[in-house]
Amino acid sequence: MNALFLVLFVCCALALAFAEPAAFLPALLAGAKDAVTLCLSLAAVYAVWLGFLKVAEDAGVLRGMAKCMKPLTARLFRTRNERALGHIAVNLSANFLGMGGAATPAGISAMRLLGQGERAEYARAMLFVVNCAGLQLFPVTAVALRAELGSAAPFDIVLPAVLASLCSLLLGMALVRVAFAVRAKVRG
Amino acid sequence: MKWLALLLPLLFLAVFVFAAARRVKVYDSFAGGAAGVLPLLRSLFPYIAAVLVLASLFEASGLSARLCAAVSPLFGALGIPAEIAPLVLVKPFSGSGSLSLLSRLCSQYGADSYIARCACAVYASGETVFYLSAVYFASAEGKRPFLPVAVALASNLAAAALGCLFCRLL
Numbered sequence A: 001m002n003a004l005f006l007v008l009f010v011c012c013a014l015a016l017a018f019a020e021p022a023a024f025l026p027a028l029l030a031g032a033k034d035a036v037t038l039c040l041s042l043a044a045v046y047a048v049w050l051g052f053l054k055v056a057e058d059a060g061v062l063r064g065m066a067k068c069m070k071p072l073t074a075r076l077f078r079t080r081n082e083r084a085l086g087h088i089a090v091n092l093s094a095n096f097l098g099m100g101g102a103a104t105p106a107g108i109s110a111m112r113l114l115g116q117g118e119r120a121e122y123a124r125a126m127l128f129v130v131n132c133a134g135l136q137l138f139p140v141t142a143v144a145l146r147a148e149l150g151s152a153a154p155f156d157i158v159l160p161a162v163l164a165s166l167c168s169l170l171l172g173m174a175l176v177r178v179a180f181a182v183r184a185k186v187r188g
Numbered sequence B: 001m002k003w004l005a006l007l008l009p010l011l012f013l014a015v016f017v018f019a020a021a022r023r024v025k026v027y028d029s030f031a032g033g034a035a036g037v038l039p040l041l042r043s044l045f046p047y048i049a050a051v052l053v054l055a056s057l058f059e060a061s062g063l064s065a066r067l068c069a070a071v072s073p074l075f076g077a078l079g080i081p082a083e084i085a086p087l088v089l090v091k092p093f094s095g096s097g098s099l100s101l102l103s104r105l106c107s108q109y110g111a112d113s114y115i116a117r118c119a120c121a122v123y124a125s126g127e128t129v130f131y132l133s134a135v136y137f138a139s140a141e142g143k144r145p146f147l148p149v150a151v152a153l154a155s156n157l158a159a160a161a162l163g164c165l166f167c168r169l170l
Helices: A001-017 A021-058 A061-076 A082-097 A099-115 A118-133 A140-148 A154-187 B002-023 B027-034 B038-062 B064-077 B081-090 B095-109 B114-125 B129-136 B146-169
Strands: none
Touching: A001 B064, A021 A061, A021 A082, A021 A099, A021 B002, A021 B027, A021 B038, A021 B146, A061 A082, A061 A099, A061 A118, A061 B095, A082 A099, A082 A118, A099 A118, A099 B038, A099 B095, A099 B129, A118 A154, A118 B146, A140 A154, A140 B095, A140 B114, A154 B114, B002 B027, B027 B146, B038 B064, B038 B129, B064 B081, B064 B146, B081 B095, B081 B114, B081 B146, B095 B114, B114 B146, B129 B146
C-alpha cells in the first residue's frame, strides 16, 4: 500500500504541477475536508451501532449467533476465536441484510480480535475479501433510486446484481485460498 | 419497502428486551459500547484522510479522466459500456462519489435503459475497496494489505463485467 500510495501521489502531483499548480493545495484540502465530514457522520453511525452491538454481546446474542454460524465461519476463516467469530457472524449477517452501518464496526472489531500471526493474516484477508464482495440479499439503494426516477420495473436489477456479487464472492474466496496455499509452498 | 423499514425497530426492540430479561444493564451497556467510538475514529481518521486526500488529488489532476479513457477499451472487451467506466473506477474509493455518479447516469439515460441497469448492477455488486482496506487494516500493525486489496479489486472488476453480462441476458 505504501508503494501504491507514493506512486499514485507522485503521478498526480506531477500531472497537476504541469497543468494547474494553483489547484494542488485546494485539492488536498478538499480531500481532507471530505475525511473530516465522513468521520463526523461515522461517529454518529458507529455510536448507535457499537452501543447496540455491546448490548447484544452482553446479552449473549453474539455468542448465540457465533454458535449458529460456526460450522460455516470456523472453516472459512480457520479460527476458533469465539469472540471474533461472534463479531464475524454479525458482520456477515448485517452485510447480507444491507445494514452497512452495523457491518463495518463489527468487521473492525473482528479484525482486531483475530489478533496476530500467520493464521490471523489468512482470516483477516478472507474477512476483508468477503466484505468487499458486498453480497446483499436486496440492493436497497439502487432499487430505491430507480423507483424514484420512475422505472417501470425497479426490481429487475436485483437478480443480475446478486448473481454478480455471488460470483465475485466465490472468485475472491478461491483467490485468497490459492494465494495463501502458494505462499505457504514458497516458504516451504 | 415498508416491511423492510419495520425490520430495524423490531431488531432493536427484540435485542433490548432480551438483554433486559437476562439482567443486562442496557443503559450502561449501550454507553459502554458507544464509548469505543472516539478511540476507534482516532485510529481510523489518519487512514481515511490519506485515502480521501489521494482520491481528491487523483480527480483534480485529470489522471482519473485519462485513466477512464485508457481503460475503456479494456472494459469494452469485458463487456462493460464506456459510460460506466468512471463508476467502476470511482467505486473503490468513495461510496458517496459513486452514488452521485450512479444517480447522474440513471437520470441522464433513463432509469430503464441498459446503461442505467448496468450501472445499478455495478454499484450494487461492488464495494469501496480502498476505503474498507484503510478502515479494516488501520489497526493491523505491520501487516501488508496488498494481497487482499488486489484480490478484492480483481473480484470487483469481475463482478462489474458479470453484472453487465447478466443485465444483457436476464
